[in-house]
Amino acid sequence: MPTDTKRVRGPDVSQSPFLFWSRPAEVLPSHEPRADGRQRDQVDVRPVFVRCGLVSQAKGSAYIEAGNTKVLCCVYGPRETERKDETDMKSGRLTTDMRFAPFSCPERGSWIQGSQDKDFSLMLQESLQPAVCLHRYPRSQIEVNVMVLENSGSILAHAITCASMALADAGIEMYDLVLGCSLRQDGGSYVVDPTYPEENSWRSGSGEKRGGLTVAFLPSLNQVSGLQSDGEMAEETLTAGIRTCIEGCYKLYPVIQRALIKAVRRAAPPPAES
Amino acid sequence: MATVQVSEAEKVYILHGIRDDLRVDGRGCEDYRHMEVETDVVSNTDGSAKVTLGHTAVLVGVKAEIGKPKPMIPNEGYLEFFVDCSANATPEFEGRGGEELGTELSNTLYKVFNNQHSLDLRSLCISPGEHCWVLYVDVLVSSSLQGHLSIT
Numbered sequence: 001m002p003t004d005t006k007r008v009r010g011p012d013v014s015q016s017p018f019l020f021w022s023r024p025a026e027v028l029p030s031h032e033p034r035a036d037g038r039q040r041d042q043v044d045v046r047p048v049f050v051r052c053g054l055v056s057q058a059k060g061s062a063y064i065e066a067g068n069t070k071v072l073c074c075v076y077g078p079r080e081t082e083r084k085d086e087t088d089m090k091s092g093r094l095t096t097d098m099r100f101a102p103f104s105c106p107e108r109g110s111w112i113q114g115s116q117d118k119d120f121s122l123m124l125q126e127s128l129q130p131a132v133c134l135h136r137y138p139r140s141q142i143e144v145n146v147m148v149l150e151n152s153g154s155i156l157a158h159a160i161t162c163a164s165m166a167l168a169d170a171g172i173e174m175y176d177l178v179l180g181c182s183l184r185q186d187g188g189s190y191v192v193d194p195t196y197p198e199e200n201s202w203r204s205g206s207g208e209k210r211g212g213l214t215v216a217f218l219p220s221l222n223q224v225s226g227l228q229s230d231g232e233m234a235e236e237t238l239t240a241g242i243r244t245c246i247e248g249c250y251k252l253y254p255v256i257q258r259a260l261i262k263a264v265r266r267a268a269p270p271p272a273e274s
Numbered sequence: 275m276a277t278v279q280v281s282e283a284e285k286v287y288i289l290h291g292i293r294d295d296l297r298v299d300g301r302g303c304e305d306y307r308h309m310e311v312e313t314d315v316v317s318n319t320d321g322s323a324k325v326t327l328g329h330t331a332v333l334v335g336v337k338a339e340i341g342k343p344k345p346m347i348p349n350e351g352y353l354e355f356f357v358d359c360s361a362n363a364t365p366e367f368e369g370r371g372g373e374e375l376g377t378e379l380s381n382t383l384y385k386v387f388n389n390q391h392s393l394d395l396r397s398l399c400i401s402p403g404e405h406c407w408v409l410y411v412d413v414l415v416s417s418s419l420q421g422h423l424s425i426t
Contacts, residue, residue, distance in 0.1 A: 016347055119381040211389070232389040 011086035034191060035229070036067065043247045045181065048255055050162075052169040054261035061168020064162040067195060068152035071159050073166040077142035092137030096125040098146040098159060105151045105271040106196070120156055127160050127180070127226030133173040142172060153195035156228065157182040160216045161256065168260055176221050177256060181248035182214040183241050185233050190241060192248050209233055215245035219253045333414045341408040343399065351398025351406035355383040356413065363418035372415075379413070 006183025016202055038044040046067040055061035058074035065071075078092055098120045124146065132142070144167065146159045157180030164178040184194040187209055199212060217224055224246075229238065280288075288298055295302050307328035316322040319335035326332075344352060357379040359372030366372070387393060398407040 115377060115381055118377055120379060229386040230388050232391060 030106055036195065038193075040189045040191055043192050043244055043251060045248050045251055048158075048252065050165060050256060050259040052165055052259060053267065058166075058170070060166045060168070060172070062165035062169055063161045064158050064165070066154065066158050066193065068150055069158055070149040070153060071146060071155070071162045072090040072149060073144065073146045073159070073162040074165075074173065075142065075144050075166045075170040077170070078119050078140035078172070081139060081141045090138055091134040092132075092139070093141040094125060094129055094132055094134060094144065094192050095141060096121050096144045096146070096163070098148070100148045100151065103150075104148050107130055120159070121176065123214075123226060123228055124157060124159060124163060127178055128163055128167070130175050130223070130225045131164065131176050131178045131218055132167065133175060142167075151196060153197075153199050154182045154193050154214075156180060156214045157193070157216075160226065161252065165256060165260065169263055176218040177253075177263070178216050178218055179249040179256065180214060180216050180226075181245040181252070182212065183245050183248075185209055185211050185231070185237060185241060188245065192244060209237055210213075213238070213241045213245060215242055215249070217246055217249040221247060301317050329417060330415075331417045333416055334402070335412050335414075337410045337412075338407050339410065340400065340405055343403065343406040348403035349399050350395035351408060352395065352410045353384075353387055353411055355387075355411050356378040357383070358413065359415045359418070365414075366379070367418075376415075383411070383413075 016222030034040060036046075046069075048215070049065040050062065052060070052062045054063050054072070055074050058076055060075040061073060063070075063072050081093060100117060124144070128144065134142075144163050146156055146163055150160065160178055164174070167174060168177065178192055182193065184191045184198055186198075195213070209232070211229060211233040213229045213233075214227070216226030217223060224242070227242070234242065291297060292303060297303065299307075310324075310326040312324045314322060315324045316334070316335050320338045321336040322334060324331065324333050326384070343350060357376040358365045358377075359376045361368040361372070363372070367375075398409070400406055
């Protein structure tokens with residue numbers, strides 16, 4: 001198990017002071033309105049701020065903010081494959097890396113990648129791969145690096161959206177954009193685009209139909225490229241949840257398109273009318 | 275078993291067969307291979323099972339140990355999964371080759387058992403905040419021709 005030998009972290013048994021504070025009722029019962037004023041049981045996603053081209057040294061980059069969630073993505077490539085034995089003659093390779101900044105979650109994380117980071121990286125790669133025209137970049141590799149600056153819920157969905165915007169900003173050929181949307185099923189009702197407390201409140205409280213779902217969707221081709229779910233939900237709830245997430249992706253689509261058009265106009269301004 | 279590269283013509287042949295509900299080994303699209311399940315195969319563990327599906331064999335051992343519960347959830351025990359894809363299975367798993375697949379499988383197992391109904395974690399508590407049972411579930415993929423997750 002790799003350990004961090006460069007930083008003095010304090011004794012291993014140190015715990016966060018939050019554990020010892022008397023917590024107010026953490027459980028958000030399913031009939032109460034959501035803390036930030038959005039509606040339950042409706043496709044009410046948080047307003048999103050997106051900007052492309054913020055990192056000048058990367059080929060393409062994108063930054064997305066949804067509520068307090070902040071995600072930054074950089075794309076490098078296509079460039080020569082580093083490990084020669086993995087060079088694929090017919091198509092390119094897409095490598096993804098998703099990292100959480102240590103200050104991003106309420107509990108301080110470590111710089112060494114945990115299994116959760118690797119899990120998200122794999123999910124990100126599986127969602128982006130069907131959309132990128134890898135056969136146009138033989139013997140090359142495209143690197144997508146996602147950095148989560150603040151985790152306020154629904155992180156995988158926004159990382160997927162951010163990564164596909166960065167790929168588009170880098171000029172990588174794609175069949176379609178990949179948008180992500182997530183949902184939290186809480187007893188009989190659901191909340192779309194959950195915040196961090198909404199995602200983690202299910203631990204206290206029992207009952208069935210508590211689970212989360214993240215969907216990666218290609219809007220123009222109407223195809224689902226990634227699906228991740230945990231907790232337990234009935235089959236009908238799950239299928240209804242997927243449809244709800246798809247609707248959420250469609251709501252996000254015009255905003256992303258406008259941001260990309262703005263970025264293209266900035267990079268290559270249209271010729272002046274003579 | 276030696277792996278032979280599948281030619282383009284063979285790929286088309288397989289796809290056409292699937293369209294007619296006929297796979298290469300004669301099964302229909304929804305038929306399972308022969309499955310065998312045995313329990314209590316390893317005597318040193320507190321519980322074990324061996325599942326064989328076609329040519330894939332997976333061996334699982336569970337050991338219970340007393341540990342400290344997680345700080346945020348003091349009145350429940352927990353499970354720890356570890357999946358090892360050994361080089362016995364296929365030559366691709368030699369050295370660190372099987373590590374990626376192993377991590378993916380163990381992450382999926384964490385998600386699958388992360389609910390209230392598959393196992394009552396409160397029954398694993400001995401004294402809240404101090405002692406609890408920790409179940410270490412170790413999975414060994416011993417021979418493989420795909421299809422690992424459904425078996426685990």
